[in-house]
Amino acid sequence: xxxxxxITLLNIFGILAAAVLLAALLTWGERRLxxxxxxxxGPNRVGPFGLLxxxxxxxxxxxxxxxxxxxxxxxxxxxxxAVVMATMLLSFAVLPISPTIGVIDLNIGLLFILxxxxxxxxxxxxxxxASNNKxxxxxxxxxxxxxxxxxxxxxxxxMGVVMLSGxxxxxEIVSAQQDGWYLLPQFIGFVVFFIAGIAESHRLxxxxxxxxxxLTAGFHTEYSGMKFGIFFVGEYLSVILISALITTLFLGGWxxxxxxxxxxxxxxxxxxxxxxILLRAALPRPRYDQLMQFGWKVMLPxxxxxxxxxxxxxxxxx
Amino acid sequence: MNSVIANSVYSPTPxxxxxxxxxxxxxxxxxxxxxxxxxxxxxMPTLWTDSRSLLPLLRFLKAExxxxxxxxxxxxxxDERLRINRGKGESEQPKSDFTLVYQLLSxxxxxxxxxxxxxxxxxxSAPSATSVWTSAxxxxxxxxxxxxxxxxxxxxxxxxLMPSTWLGHPLRKDHHARATEVDPFKLTAEKQRxxxxxxxxxxxxxxxxxxxxxxxxMFLNLGPNHPSVHGVFRVALQLDGExxxxxxxxxxxxxxxxxxxxxxxxxxxxxxxxxxxxxLGGVMNNLPYVLALEQLAGIPxxxxxxxxxxxxxxxxxxxxHLVFYGTFAQDVGQMSPVFYMFVxxxxxxxxxxxxxxxxxxxxxxxxxxxxxxxxxxxDKLVREFLDYMPKRLREYEGMVLKNKLLxxxxxxxxxxxxxxxxxxGVTGPGLRATGLEWDLRxxxxxxxxxxxxxxxxxxxxGDCFDRCRVRVEEIWQSxxxxxxxxxxxxxxxxxxxxxxxxxxxxxxxxHDIETLIQHxxxxxxxxVMPPGEVCYPVEATKGVNSYQIISDGGNCAYxxxxxxxxxxxxxxxxxxxxxxxxxxxxxIIASIDFVMADVDR
Numbered sequence: 001x002x003x004x005x006x007i008t009l010l011n012i013f014g015i016l017a018a019a020v021l022l023a024a025l026l027t028w029g030e031r032r033l034x035x036x037x038x039x040x041x042g043p044n045r046v047g048p049f050g051l052l053x054x055x056x057x058x059x060x061x062x063x064x065x066x067x068x069x070x071x072x073x074x075x076x077x078x079x080x081x082a083v084v085m086a087t088m089l090l091s092f093a094v095l096p097i098s099p100t101i102g103v104i105d106l107n108i109g110l111l112f113i114l115x116x117x118x119x120x121x122x123x124x125x126x127x128x129x130a131s132n133n134k135x136x137x138x139x140x141x142x143x144x145x146x147x148x149x150x151x152x153x154x155x156x157x158x159m160g161v162v163m164l165s166g167x168x169x170x171x172e173i174v175s176a177q178q179d180g181w182y183l184l185p186q187f188i189g190f191v192v193f194f195i196a197g198i199a200e201s202h203r204l205x206x207x208x209x210x211x212x213x214x215l216t217a218g219f220h221t222e223y224s225g226m227k228f229g230i231f232f233v234g235e236y237l238s239v240i241l242i243s244a245l246i247t248t249l250f251l252g253g254w255x256x257x258x259x260x261x262x263x264x265x266x267x268x269x270x271x272x273x274x275x276x277i278l279l280r281a282a283l284p285r286p287r288y289d290q291l292m293q294f295g296w297k298v299m300l301p302x303x304x305x306x307x308x309x310x311x312x313x314x315x316x317x318x
Numbered sequence: 319m320n321s322v323i324a325n326s327v328y329s330p331t332p333x334x335x336x337x338x339x340x341x342x343x344x345x346x347x348x349x350x351x352x353x354x355x356x357x358x359x360x361x362m363p364t365l366w367t368d369s370r371s372l373l374p375l376l377r378f379l380k381a382e383x384x385x386x387x388x389x390x391x392x393x394x395x396x397d398e399r400l401r402i403n404r405g406k407g408e409s410e411q412p413k414s415d416f417t418l419v420y421q422l423l424s425x426x427x428x429x430x431x432x433x434x435x436x437x438x439x440x441x442x443s444a445p446s447a448t449s450v451w452t453s454a455x456x457x458x459x460x461x462x463x464x465x466x467x468x469x470x471x472x473x474x475x476x477x478x479l480m481p482s483t484w485l486g487h488p489l490r491k492d493h494h495a496r497a498t499e500v501d502p503f504k505l506t507a508e509k510q511r512x513x514x515x516x517x518x519x520x521x522x523x524x525x526x527x528x529x530x531x532x533x534x535x536m537f538l539n540l541g542p543n544h545p546s547v548h549g550v551f552r553v554a555l556q557l558d559g560e561x562x563x564x565x566x567x568x569x570x571x572x573x574x575x576x577x578x579x580x581x582x583x584x585x586x587x588x589x590x591x592x593x594x595x596x597x598l599g600g601v602m603n604n605l606p607y608v609l610a611l612e613q614l615a616g617i618p619x620x621x622x623x624x625x626x627x628x629x630x631x632x633x634x635x636x637x638x639h640l641v642f643y644g645t646f647a648q649d650v651g652q653m654s655p656v657f658y659m660f661v662x663x664x665x666x667x668x669x670x671x672x673x674x675x676x677x678x679x680x681x682x683x684x685x686x687x688x689x690x691x692x693x694x695x696x697d698k699l700v701r702e703f704l705d706y707m708p709k710r711l712r713e714y715e716g717m718v719l720k721n722k723l724l725x726x727x728x729x730x731x732x733x734x735x736x737x738x739x740x741x742x743g744v745t746g747p748g749l750r751a752t753g754l755e756w757d758l759r760x761x762x763x764x765x766x767x768x769x770x771x772x773x774x775x776x777x778x779x780g781d782c783f784d785r786c787r788v789r790v791e792e793i794w795q796s797x798x799x800x801x802x803x804x805x806x807x808x809x810x811x812x813x814x815x816x817x818x819x820x821x822x823x824x825x826x827x828x829h830d831i832e833t834l835i836q837h838x839x840x841x842x843x844x845x846v847m848p849p850g851e852v853c854y855p856v857e858a859t860k861g862v863n864s865y866q867i868i869s870d871g872g873n874c875a876y877x878x879x880x881x882x883x884x885x886x887x888x889x890x891x892x893x894x895x896x897x898x899x900x901x902x903x904x905x906i907i908a909s910i911d912f913v914m915a916d917v918d919r
Contacts, residue, residue, distance in 0.1 A: 038657035134538050138560065138900070204651060205723065216544060284723045285651025287901045288560060
């Protein structure tokens with residue numbers, strides 16, 4: 001089946017634009033939601049419901065002096081924010097948003113996303129390193145350690161899904177959930193992946209690389225203007241990406257009755273994004289060593305156990 | 319004029335008995351009779367001694383006397399060179415140009431005593447008390463900085479409040495108090511270079527090595543601008559990875575010279591300055607100041623004024639503790655509670671605004687009473703708040719205190735025991751979190767606190783978590799006290815009839831010329847307080863706060879010493895933080911509950 005070129009182009013640019021726009025809008029959405037939960041208005045001055053806050057922020061960031069500290073490692077300093085943006089956007093390419101919407105149908109889609117999200121951590125590490133600032137360095141170090149330990153079971157937690165569906169192809173994984181979402185049979189996998197996903201996107205309670213109260217701003221202490229903005233958009237992109245991925249892998253992707261597939265996918269993803277924000281409003285931050293212990297001593301054994309049980313069950317059913 | 323000025327009568331306090339028993343113990347247990355007991359301070363025994371017998375006397379008082387004085391409560395100096403009234407006859411004080419004042423506290427005796435050491439201007443040096451109390455370190459640095467008195471044997475006698483390039487010692491009487499008294503300030507290129515050079519961080523000067531045998535250390539400059547240091551406070555960290563090898567606090571960024579200002583503000587006009595010492599404590603700062611002056615001049619305070627004062631102070635205690643509670647949660651990464659608590663605090667400020675007209679700094683207490691009577695309908699506002707708050711507090715308990723992540727972050731972190739707390743001069747919730755049930759409101763009641771029913775919350779973990787729990791419980795107790803104020807507000811005047819009350823009562827001014835003159839003088843110059851020396855400690859929001867006031871019979875203080883709880887608390891940070899992680903240090907800093915204005919004054 002050949003798809004007309006304009007459809008492909010529409011898909012490519014549509015998803016690209018939607019992802020970036022949504023990520024930018026999320027900066028407003030998160031602040032409004034946090035405001036709602038914290039008994040305060042949040043940004044509500046610019047435009048209807050403060051919706052144009054995003055525009056105002058963008059204008060501010062674009063017109064700020066593009067400052068590069070003279071002690072920084074300049075090429076790396078500039079490259080770092082680009083990395084997170086590029087890897088996150090590339091990951092969106094393989095996401096199956098609905099049966100007809102999606103840029104590319106890779107048969108190793110899941111692996112591709114895992115690879116991209118591993119690449120994204122370079123952004124933090126390089127940013128921390130190139131800033132030549134001690135807070136940034138500590139943030140970068142934390143990010144490296146955190147990602148190394150959380151990547152391990154992030155991948156492992158998904159292997160159950162792969163076993164059940166027998167494929168790395170995200171579209172096939174969604175189709176395999178026709179009879180039931182993987183949320184139930186893979187509940188442990190879901191929980192582990194969700195937690196690892198938070199860690200991957202450096203959101204509270206796993207925001208140690210940029211822990212404001214300890215490291216002022218962590219890896220992006222020295223960044224300002226649009227470079228800082230890109231780190232931020234990158235973070236929100238990764239929140240959306242992880243939510244979309246969970247939707248795809250555990251919540252049956254676009255599947256659902258009555259409503260069109262795109263709506264189902266968006267609803268599920270939006271719900272997960274909401275959960276991300278709610279977590280941020282609710283939880284304190286664990287200490288760095290506690291986070292590591294939790295990763296290696298609880299999450300890793302859990303995901304291994306999940307893998308073992310899933311494999312055993314599959315063999316037993318035959 | 320003398321006829322209209324009140325006599326110098328200290329109002330008697332119930333601590334005369336404790337003082338007497340101390341003097342008896344001292345006479346019977348201290349063999350070396352090398353001190354002189356000043357006879358005119360019956361409430362706070364004052365011993366004069368000389369340089370050679372100072373340390374033995376301090377050691378004896380700290381450890382050997384029965385019910386020892388475990389805490390060096392305060393250490394300060396007086397520039398006596400311009401002072402006229404230094405006692406007459408048998409209570410004439412020894413000749414002295416600069417006097418060192420060591421104030422000690424015994425928690426068993428509930429007694430403060432003073433040790434004084436006279437120094438001639440020609441030889442301004444004294445033995446360092448750091449070998450007796452580790453906490454003397456910062457106090458002696460402060461005296462060196464502000465008075466230029468040298469301490470022999472001090473490990474690190476550097477300036478602490480003023481910049482290291484400062485010339486002169488500000489609290490000396492010959493140091494200018496205003497910039498207009500000296501030539502205009504000029505910053506030349508050379509001076510700028512020197513100032514910049516003085517800011518360069520050299521670990522050796524801070525007593526830290528650059529490397530050990532196995533590792534090269536990283537020095538992290540935390541502050542003076544950092545999201546978690548609660549103001550302009552700096553800690554130089556010596557790190558191995560993220561582990562803290564040593565932490566050296568650096569203060570003085572918030573120093574405004576409140577003590578120097580007190581020497582040229584009239585008694586009454588200094589009141590607003592006190593508000594800004596512990597800027598979260600509001601009128602709680604006025605209290606020790608007015609209490610001290612009232613004791614000095616023997617001004618009786620009507621009971622209604624006392625209860626109003628207690629109510630306002632407890633409202634401010636809640637406001638301050640709410641800020642602590644919220645920022646404590648915030649500093650361990652919990653984002654939301656602080657917003658809820660600021661909403662409650664806003665409600666509190668609503669009440670305070672209705673009563674006083676001010677919010678954070680009402681400067682509302684007056685010598686001899688308060689500024690105004692309570693407004694109509696105050697009871698409704700207070701009652702609404704009392705009914706509203708408990709539900710919120712229970713909610714916060716589930717949100718913050720019962721949160722497992724928060725407990726994991728704060729339990730067993732920054733631990734010290736009661737003995738260490740006393741050694742380092744810790745008072746307030748920080749002391750009660752170590753299991754010592756010592757609250758000045760119960761042990762030395764003032765302003766009628768003995769008439770109220772309340773408990774002293776006390777936990778014995780001595781860690782960050784318990785310091786938080788103590789404060790949360792204190793909010794509950796404060797609500798109890800306010801409820802009693804509400805139900806039992808006595809009728810009567812809100813201000814004393816005493817002639818030194820400010821602003822003076824006007825009712826009889828039109829009847830005789832004497833009161834008219836007195837009213838006029840007290841309004842224009844301010845009251846003239848009788849000469850004398852008083853110190854009145856109160857249990858403020860963050861610990862024991864006191865104003866030690868020396869009057870030389872003028873219309874402003876000869877010397878005002880503000881002893882704040884946060885100053886010694888910060889000195890303890892290295893002890894609590896060594897060996898822990900950077901994140902723990904943040905929890906520790908949050909759990910101390912300080913404001914930098916309270917530290918630097």
